[in-house]
Amino acid sequence: MGEMRGSAVILRMTEYGDRDLIVVMLTESSGRVDVIARGAKGSKRFSGHLGLFYVVDFLAQSRSTGALATLKEVRVIRGFIGLSQHLERLATASVLAESFVKSSVSEETDPDAFHLAVSSLARLDTCDAEQCLAVMCHSVVHLLRLRGVLADLWHCHRCGVVLDGNHRVAFSVPDLVPFCPTCVSRTQPQSLISGTAMRWLQTWYDHWDLSVAGRSIQDGVVHRDELWFLYDQLLLPALMSLINGRIQSAAFLQTAMGRGSS
Numbered sequence: 450m451g452e453m454r455g456s457a458v459i460l461r462m463t464e465y466g467d468r469d470l471i472v473v474m475l476t477e478s479s480g481r482v483d484v485i486a487r488g489a490k491g492s493k494r495f496s497g498h499l500g501l502f503y504v505v506d507f508l509a510q511s512r513s514t515g516a517l518a519t520l521k522e523v524r525v526i527r528g529f530i531g532l533s534q535h536l537e538r539l540a541t542a543s544v545l546a547e548s549f550v551k552s553s554v555s556e557e558t559d560p561d562a563f564h565l566a567v568s569s570l571a572r573l574d575t576c577d578a579e580q581c582l583a584v585m586c587h588s589v590v591h592l593l594r595l596r597g598v599l600a601d602l603w604h605c606h607r608c609g610v611v612l613d614g615n616h617r618v619a620f621s622v623p624d625l626v627p628f629c630p631t632c633v634s635r636t637q638p639q640s641l642i643s644g645t646a647m648r649w650l651q652t653w654y655d656h657w658d659l660s661v662a663g664r665s666i667q668d669g670v671v672h673r674d675e676l677w678f679l680y681d682q683l684l685l686p687a688l689m690s691l692i693n694g695r696i697q698s699a700a701f702l703q704t705a706m707g708r709g710s711s
């Protein structure tokens with residue numbers, strides 16, 4: 450790749466040896482980019498400019514195609530310090546970060562995913578603990594949409610009847626194709642959701658503005674349970690199918706939300 454520069458959001462950092470860090474970024478112009486930050490640990494180099502969930506301007510260089518690029522310069526544009534102040538924010542941000550990293554292709558232009566990741570983290574940075582799950586679900590719906598998983602949420606896949614959000618809907622799992630109540634019994638395996646939950650999905654799908662997520666739910670035990678069901682039974686299986694693997698942070702989120710293991 451030679452030289453690469455631009456805007457990126459840092460979604461993963463792991464230690465490498467005594468002094469270096471491997472940094473995984475989602476960039477605006479080139480999709481996922483993995484770089485090594487040499488001498489980043491325990492020195493003033495990059496000090497204050499490298500951090501999880503930071504939005505940065507960067508310059509990286511690599512000697513040959515396929516080799517890990519070296520981070521040469523990095524300047525923080527925006528850090529989301531609110532994410533580490535609440536367990537729920539940090540846990541939902543972690544699941545999102547992992548989902549973006551694992552569903553992104555290296556060095557392939559992907560500006561929509563970059564902007565979705567940044568706006569999701571910005572929204573999580575200031576939202577109430579109760580709203581974190583809704584914001585994360587909203588963001589996952591758009592990520593699945595970007596990756597071609599969610600196509601049509603308004604018609605039964607079998608008979609074509611309009612799904613108006615007044616009746617229960619069944620989704621095949623993990624490909625998330627919707628079926629009306631009449632066609633439900635003929636589809637396997639499936640997850641049944643309420644008309645209310647279906648309206649949330651349709652609203653999230655229709656609106657890129659992530660503040661809609663907070664307004665679309667009312668707090669309360671029933672709603673929180675329903676929201677968790679949407680995440681746990683529909684969106685998480687779809688994510689795992691998309692990346693063909695596990696979302697490791699899901700266990701962290703389960704603990705943060707006080708949910709037992711299923």
Ligand SMILES: [Zn+2]
Nearest residue numbers: 605608629632
């Ligand atoms: Zn039908």
